[in-house]
Amino acid sequence: MVQSAVLGFPRIGGKREVKKATEAYWADKISVEELQKVAKETRLARWTAIKDAGVDVIPSGDFTLYDHVLDFSNTFNVIPAKYAQADISALDRYFAMGRGRQRGEVDLPAQEMQKWFDSNYHYLKGEVSSNTDFKLINTKPVDEFVEAKEAGIVTRPVLLGPITYLLIGKTGRDETNASFQPIDVLDKLTPVFGELLKKLEAAGATEVQIDEPGLVLDAADKLSEQFTRTYEALAKAAPGLKITLATYFGRLEKNVEYVAKLPIHALHIDLDRAPAQLDSVVAAIKPTKLSLSLGLISGRNIWKNDLAASLKTAESVIESLGAERVVVATSSSLLHTPVTLASETKLKPEVADWFSFATEKCAEVATLAKAITSPAEAKEALEKNAVSIKARRDFEKNSDSAVRDRLAAVTPADYKRASPFPERLAAQKKVHDLPTFPTTTIGSFPQTKEIRVARAKLGKGELTTAEYETFIENEIKSVVEFQEKVGLDILVHGEPERNDMVQYFGERLAGFAFTENAWVQSYGSRYVRPPIIVSDVSRPEPMTVRWSSYAQSLSKKPVKGMLTGPVTILNWSFPRADVSKEVQSRQLALALRDEVVDLEKAGIFAIQVDEPAIREGLPLRSVDWDAYLTWAVESFRLSTAGVKDSTQTHSHFCYSDFNSIFTHIIALDADVISIEASKSDLKLLSVFQEFNYPNSIGPGVYDIHSPRVPSQEELEQKIAAFLGALPDQKDIFVNPDCGLKTRGWPEVETSLKNLVNAAKWAREKYADRA
Numbered sequence: 001m002v003q004s005a006v007l008g009f010p011r012i013g014g015k016r017e018v019k020k021a022t023e024a025y026w027a028d029k030i031s032v033e034e035l036q037k038v039a040k041e042t043r044l045a046r047w048t049a050i051k052d053a054g055v056d057v058i059p060s061g062d063f064t065l066y067d068h069v070l071d072f073s074n075t076f077n078v079i080p081a082k083y084a085q086a087d088i089s090a091l092d093r094y095f096a097m098g099r100g101r102q103r104g105e106v107d108l109p110a111q112e113m114q115k116w117f118d119s120n121y122h123y124l125k126g127e128v129s130s131n132t133d134f135k136l137i138n139t140k141p142v143d144e145f146v147e148a149k150e151a152g153i154v155t156r157p158v159l160l161g162p163i164t165y166l167l168i169g170k171t172g173r174d175e176t177n178a179s180f181q182p183i184d185v186l187d188k189l190t191p192v193f194g195e196l197l198k199k200l201e202a203a204g205a206t207e208v209q210i211d212e213p214g215l216v217l218d219a220a221d222k223l224s225e226q227f228t229r230t231y232e233a234l235a236k237a238a239p240g241l242k243i244t245l246a247t248y249f250g251r252l253e254k255n256v257e258y259v260a261k262l263p264i265h266a267l268h269i270d271l272d273r274a275p276a277q278l279d280s281v282v283a284a285i286k287p288t289k290l291s292l293s294l295g296l297i298s299g300r301n302i303w304k305n306d307l308a309a310s311l312k313t314a315e316s317v318i319e320s321l322g323a324e325r326v327v328v329a330t331s332s333s334l335l336h337t338p339v340t341l342a343s344e345t346k347l348k349p350e351v352a353d354w355f356s357f358a359t360e361k362c363a364e365v366a367t368l369a370k371a372i373t374s375p376a377e378a379k380e381a382l383e384k385n386a387v388s389i390k391a392r393r394d395f396e397k398n399s400d401s402a403v404r405d406r407l408a409a410v411t412p413a414d415y416k417r418a419s420p421f422p423e424r425l426a427a428q429k430k431v432h433d434l435p436t437f438p439t440t441t442i443g444s445f446p447q448t449k450e451i452r453v454a455r456a457k458l459g460k461g462e463l464t465t466a467e468y469e470t471f472i473e474n475e476i477k478s479v480v481e482f483q484e485k486v487g488l489d490i491l492v493h494g495e496p497e498r499n500d501m502v503q504y505f506g507e508r509l510a511g512f513a514f515t516e517n518a519w520v521q522s523y524g525s526r527y528v529r530p531p532i533i534v535s536d537v538s539r540p541e542p543m544t545v546r547w548s549s550y551a552q553s554l555s556k557k558p559v560k561g562m563l564t565g566p567v568t569i570l571n572w573s574f575p576r577a578d579v580s581k582e583v584q585s586r587q588l589a590l591a592l593r594d595e596v597v598d599l600e601k602a603g604i605f606a607i608q609v610d611e612p613a614i615r616e617g618l619p620l621r622s623v624d625w626d627a628y629l630t631w632a633v634e635s636f637r638l639s640t641a642g643v644k645d646s647t648q649t650h651s652h653f654c655y656s657d658f659n660s661i662f663t664h665i666i667a668l669d670a671d672v673i674s675i676e677a678s679k680s681d682l683k684l685l686s687v688f689q690e691f692n693y694p695n696s697i698g699p700g701v702y703d704i705h706s707p708r709v710p711s712q713e714e715l716e717q718k719i720a721a722f723l724g725a726l727p728d729q730k731d732i733f734v735n736p737d738c739g740l741k742t743r744g745w746p747e748v749e750t751s752l753k754n755l756v757n758a759a760k761w762a763r764e765k766y767a768d769r770a
């Protein structure tokens, strides 16, 4: 019998209960017991939802109060000394590792966060060294399995695999061996992991899902021995547990050859992100006894599955392996999708009909299994699905042909500024003769409570649009006056009108849909509500011009226009599934190009197009990088190249690891780029020197993610250090490393005054550089 399986489910609760409870606990508003009660109720609600949808294999242990990778560290005692030594409860220590803790005597930073593969979820990196004393210090996965069992629900426990955990972890600070890598201690971790499997077996589990998404990374190509050794040991440790080894987000490639030989029960593959691997995987496992779990229902997007197509795929595999060896499943955990479509009341019914969120995806998996085992029972659901799929297809066919025609007519010249950088710089100097070391900021100023309240009142109809706009103008006015007073050279309007740097644009572009409650976890208690691209994208009317020109009307200094770039809008939205990301990115670029040109027409001298997400969009396998970077860079260029030489384009990235993508950063050909440099080693800047970066750079002189105020002297030292690392760089801008929206006014004021004074100091000190 073909079973249906769900690999994981959102952990946030249908009404964001977990966010509310954890934040209330952190603020001392509820007790630990109250927090645990919410957690328990949420777990039960998840199991019930999945079970009620008719799913056979229900996950447990994938619930978390913060992050599932942190859960692993916390279960296996991967706890750096500074946390272990703090005199706080185990739960508070767990949260301290996740988000830091400053209370009484205790002052602990958060552990390093990183994006979970190519998703927008962030995990906490395990800090492992040769001294790490792996041992089981709690039994969370067992406890949750038992909890479900007691509620009458049999589950398959989900564990993050030991190899992936180490592969995506980092070396602990206490490590003395410079060449150490976390994977070096795999053989110490394996027996402890085996102990956990034994405990699950003793508690009555018959199967377990072990997630090894690391198998889709280049790094896994060299790990065949480690996988073989480890999984042989684990199979021996708990012989009664059937292991499903889950891979997702990419393709196994040659690794399937060694994976097929592991002593496991089943292999799970992602056929949403990597459908082309199906034949080679089936061929590799056919001669073995392995079952194949087909990840057909996407865990990453929000589109209804084409069940007829999935059924066809499943049947072709059944033909080859036999029904007893096939499972149908979600492609990955559903944690990347919102909880349920039932919470959306404002979507047009015909639009809502295209979508499927986590709860609905569970029903899709169940229907798919039923369509194989008892087709008559699934008939009605399949027919309904076919009607929805057809409606969506018809819509796609009829979407905006003007946008497609415009994209088809783009020529190579549209990607290029009229002249090379030196000529543009000369033309720009004639318009605004900026001093050396020009000072500026990255765009946003503090998003105060008043701003949020005004926006909420507008939403509730308690403020009219006119009243709200007057409020925003007043904000802009005070931000401009503030910058004049502080003495910055290139001003900004402060972005008070933006709830979010992607959502704001999505709401103003044609081709997007918006949800009310479709939250997905970004990290810890931070959830986001990504807009959904549903059709061809265009810009019906200017989106930012009125705010930028208003700001410019208040000052003789240049006010920088501020836009979010095409690649960042795409990467932080749910993309449509019927056309490639490349096409969506280029359409966004054309829409933004219109805005850039309109800003120039309105007299805006400097225009910044932010691309903080360009790097995180990199494909998981390096062979795919070039293709991605080519269209990503071209999209940026298409959005900015429509302006005259005398208009200064800026871009901003808030990361520092440029080495792997540097030639592409140069190819963006922005007149000025601001980058994150304040937190990192100066070595990271050496790549700019090495490649002789041709245009202007603004290395961030201080970290805006912390409320700390940098002194003038510290900023002077920073500038001096940058100049040391970049001896040939002529045009250095002085700016913070990202926007100031999360900061408070008093710190911003002192920090920026110090920044302006440090730039003045640099002008005198380095007068001969100009």
Ligand code: MET
Residues within 6 Å of the ligand: 442, 443, 444, 501, 562, 610, 612, 652, 654, 738, 739, 740, 741
């Ligand atoms: C995450 S990058 C943010 C850039 C944006 N212009 C801001 O200042 O907030």
Ligand SMILES: [Zn+2]
Residues within 6 Å of the ligand: 442, 612, 652, 653, 654, 737, 738, 739
């Ligand atoms: Zn930034």
